[in-house]
Amino acid sequence: xxxxxxxxxxxxxxxxxxxxxxxxxxxxxxxxxxxxxxxxxxxxxxxxxxxxxxxxxxxxxxxxxxxxxxxxxxxxxxxxxxxxxxxxxxxxxxxxxxxxxxxxxxxxxxxxxxxxxxxxxxxxxxxxxxxxxxxxxxxxxxxxxxxxxxxxxxxxxxxxxxxxxxxxxxxxxxxxxxxxxxxxxxxxxxxxxxxxxxxxxxxxxxxxxxxxxxxxxxxxxxxxxxxxxxxxxxxxxxxxxxxxxxxxxxxxxxxxxxxxxxxxxxxxxxxxxxxxxxxxxxxxxxxxxxxxxxxxxxxxxxxxxxxxxxxxxxxxxxxxxxxxxxxxxxxxxxxxxxxxxxxxxxxxxxxxxxxxxxxxxxxxxxxxxxxxxxxxxxxxxxxxxxxxxxxxxxxxxxxxxxxxxxxxxxxxxxxxxxxxxxxxxxxxxxxxxxxxxxxxxxxxxxxxxxxxxxxxxxxxxxxxxxxxxxxxxxxxxxxxxxxxxxxxxxxxxxxx
Numbered sequence: 430x431x432x433x434x435x436x437x438x439x440x441x442x443x444x445x446x447x448x449x450x451x452x453x454x455x456x457x458x459x460x461x462x463x464x465x466x467x468x469x470x471x472x473x474x475x476x477x478x479x480x481x482x483x484x485x486x487x488x489x490x491x492x493x494x495x496x497x498x499x500x501x502x503x504x505x506x507x508x509x510x511x512x513x514x515x516x517x518x519x520x521x522x523x524x525x526x527x528x529x530x531x532x533x534x535x536x537x538x539x540x541x542x543x544x545x546x547x548x549x550x551x552x553x554x555x556x557x558x559x560x561x562x563x564x565x566x567x568x569x570x571x572x573x574x575x576x577x578x579x580x581x582x583x584x585x586x587x588x589x590x591x592x593x594x595x596x597x598x599x600x601x602x603x604x605x606x607x608x609x610x611x612x613x614x615x616x617x618x619x620x621x622x623x624x625x626x627x628x629x630x631x632x633x634x635x636x637x638x639x640x641x642x643x644x645x646x647x648x649x650x651x652x653x654x655x656x657x658x659x660x661x662x663x664x665x666x667x668x669x670x671x672x673x674x675x676x677x678x679x680x681x682x683x684x685x686x687x688x689x690x691x692x693x694x695x696x697x698x699x700x701x702x703x704x705x706x707x708x709x710x711x712x713x714x715x716x717x718x719x720x721x722x723x724x725x726x727x728x729x730x731x732x733x734x735x736x737x738x739x740x741x742x743x744x745x746x747x748x749x750x751x752x753x754x755x756x757x758x759x760x761x762x763x764x765x766x767x768x769x770x771x772x773x774x775x776x777x778x779x780x781x782x783x784x785x786x787x788x789x790x791x792x793x794x795x796x797x798x799x800x801x802x803x804x805x806x807x808x809x810x811x812x813x814x815x816x817x818x819x820x821x822x823x824x825x826x827x828x829x830x831x832x833x834x835x836x837x838x839x840x841x842x843x844x845x846x847x848x849x850x851x852x853x854x855x856x857x858x859x860x861x862x863x864x865x866x867x868x869x870x871x872x873x874x875x876x877x878x879x880x881x882x883x884x885x886x887x888x889x890x891x892x893x894x895x896x897x898x899x900x901x902x903x904x905x906x907x908x909x910x911x912x913x914x915x916x917x918x919x920x921x922x923x924x925x
Contacts, residue, residue, distance in 0.1 A: 596898025
């Protein structure tokens with residue numbers, strides 16, 4: 430007899446329940462599958478986005494490099510060979526893949542006196558695969574100027590122990606560095622003869638190009654490239670023609686007839702104007718300058734002056750240059766960027782004017798919007814009665830700007846309070862001053878000096894000196910500031 434096992438048939442309710450469970454599992458599986466698929470697709474999209482974004486960034490940077498190359502071949506062209514403003518679209522080609530995208534260039538040039546000072550470039554890159562994915566970078570290009578340095582000197586120099594220097598310090602001669610430097614100190618000489626005039630007693634011969642007791646000798650360098658003064662000094666004839674012939678800026682003719690006791694007194698008023706006075710007479714005092722090698726009486730203190738017709742003058746915005754065919758006393762508060770030149774290039778003239786820093790010379794704002802370059806054909810001198818010629822109790826002096834003594838020197842002479850070559854007794858308290866704080870750059874053909882010592886003790890000049898290079902001036906100097914190279918360089922970069 431056969432035995433059979435029978436499976437009870439599922440009821441309609443049970444079959445319905447199984448269907449529901451199956452549908453639930455299918456729904457869950459579908460959700461998981463679609464979520465996984467969505468994740469995979471999103472990751473793929475994100476990966477494409479990242480790749481194309483990086484490519485767009487590379488293309489944008491290539492746009493900056495491209496226009497740097499373009500400026501090297503077509504200087505001063507900020508319209509990409511056209512007469513219309515940008516943006517300008519330039520295809521970008523990969524060496525292997527061909528054209529893969531493009532960059533758009535917006536270009537702005539800072540034009541002063543018809544000369545291009547800096548170029549601001551905004552480059553936006555994108556690919557053909559994903560043109561909506563864009564990256565933008567900003568770059569500022571300019572020719573390097575003397576403002577990159579705290580000092581450029583064309584002769585041997587001694588920086589004493591009371592001097593603090595923040596910024597590159599260069600001399601084409603030897604350097605005795607007893608001060609504290611926070612940046613490079615470079616001499617174009619490998620060796621030189623350091624005598625007692627530079628603090629070496631006994632004489633060191635040969636001495637290294639940079640020698641001394643300064644604490645940061647790891648920043649010293651010798652035998653560095655010479656900085657040619659033929660290249661870093663201003664073209665005075667071109668500036669004179671610009672103002673006197675072409676009518677740019679402001680030109681002031683000679684009033685002194687070559688007499689050093691006369692000239693101009695210029696006061697910056699802190700509101701983009703300058704008051705100009707004709708100096709009709711001045712007093713002179715005995716002083717000693719290393720370049721002269723002897724004491725002589727030099728005119729310094731203004732005793733008579735009259736305001737020039739039309740003064741105060743508004744500084745022209747399109748060419749902020751003041752050219753004086755004469756000696757100039759300068760002081761005040763500078764608003765905006767401006768350059769002042771004192772030179773006599775008249776035919777047959779042998780008069781080389783000085784600039785006398787008659788008092789503090791500062792900026793209204795210290796955010797980079799203000800700056801001044803002073804260029805003297807001969808010396809830039811700090812006189813006896815500073816910073817306040819009528820109050821000797823005010824001892825500290827502040828100077829801001831770029832100071833260029835083209836054929837002379839920057840400094841303060843040695844004043845005596847006794848002996849035949851002494852100053853008037855009433856002015857004895859002006860012999861020694863407190864702190865001299867200079868923010869900017871000094872360019873001097875001759876030896877620089879603002880302190881005179883005997884036995885290690887200051888006997889004339891400033892007790893302490895602090896020099897800080899101005900990064901704002903390095904990025905955007907006043908018009909016609911001399912360059913140290915014709916090549917544009919990259920001074921600012923950021924992603925927008």
